[in-house]
Amino acid sequence: MNLLYICTYQFVIKNGIPYTIPAYGNAFWDQFLESFDSVNVLGEPLRDSKNTLTVPISNKKIKVTIISANARPFDMVHDIEVKRHLEFAIKSSECVMIKIASRKANMAINIAKKYHKPYLIGVTGDLYRDLITSKSLMRRLYAPFIYKQTLKAISDCKFGTYVTQEYLQKMYPIDGVMCGYTDTILPNIDPSIEKRRIDWIKSMKNRRYIDLGIIGTYHDNRKGYDTAITALQKLNNSKIRLRILGVGSKEDQKFWINYGQEYNVNVIFDEPVSGIENVFKWIDSIDISILPSRSEGLPRSIVESISRACPCIISDVCGMPELVDKKWLHDPEDSELLSSLISRMINNPTLMVEAAISNLKRADNYTLKTVRGKRIAFYAEFKEYVTLIKNEKNSHFKWNFV
Secondary structure (H helix, E strand, O other): EEEEEEEEEEEEEEEOEEOHHHHHHHHHHHHHHHOOOEEEEEEEEEEOOOOOEEEEOOOOEEEEOHHHHHHHHOHHHHHHHHHHHHHHHHHOOOOOEEEEHHHHHHHHHHHHOOOOOOEEEEOOOOOOHHHOOOOHHHHHHHHHHHHHHHHHHHOOOEEEEOOOHHHHHHHOOOOOOOEOOOOOOOOOOOHHHHHHHHHHHHHHHHHOOEEEEEOOOOOOOOOOHHHHHHHHHOOOOOOEEEEEEEEOOOHHHHHHHHHHHOOOOEEEEEOOOEEEEHHHHHHHHHEEEEEEOOOOOOOOHHHHHHHHOOOOOEEEOOOHHHHHHEHHHHOOOEEEEEEHHHHHHHHHHHHHHHHHHHHHHHHHHHHHHHHHHHHHHHHHHHHHHHHHHHHHHHHHHHHHHH
């Protein structure tokens, strides 16, 4: 059975081969190939392909078609073109997975209904919160409109995957089966990780720097870099550095480095890496993983951080409270509390060790051995539904023909 996957992930074609950011490389698509024969992806063009680290999608069972983006209000000029591509792809598909929430997703759902194509939705983030917390007045005004439109579109959906266990299910409910599992693929936990992290914590007092790390895009401020820098400024500790690993332009880097200098905070951008093992090495080199995000689904970076027993201090939005002990949560705008939590942690190695052990235990909920069975069973149920719909169509056709 072949799956059509409609998303806003970004791609660029080089010499006939699709490239994308490391998070959506071959390993990401392997999870679908366990249940489907092939995946046809409808994605969007990569905005800054020159300055973005990309990896090839080499698996021949994954085919990528790039169509115009139409997520932002002023992208409506592309709607006719986008709808034409969606109509063609959905009409000729066996079944469809639609990553919400966006105008493109809502269009795709309505087209799938029009052609009676079995579809499921994938929910990985909270578009409403993303828009309503924006500094842009247009985005804030647009938030309730697209949210209401999305709820209407998905209300009678039969199957949905959610990266959270509770939050996104409450925000984007459907009448059908709602399955919660992360799309971050973690290897099974190595028992030696805990000891290595504890040894790293014990060595912190003897090291020149204390490194706080953020993994994420930095072309905008959704990850809360301003809150992080303001919090570190309040600590007035020259040993503390803010290290950032992610995607953005040199201009973006320069902006945040200068912003840090204004607050006397040392901001460092590390070279982007590909492959989960290299991400793990980077996480192992920092002391605390922070993420003062204003909007998230279930952040991949924190799932990866807890799997390395890395102490984490994160904002309390969306699905993030599912990942760490509540005493290490803060409001995304509360730099005072974030500063206090960082100070409390770095000045008490015992608390850091407790957080490390607790995080590693939670990470077991997101390992391949835990998630894989749930995911495969869910897709098997969806495929049974697809077959049922297909048989009903064939039966109806034969009846009319006779």
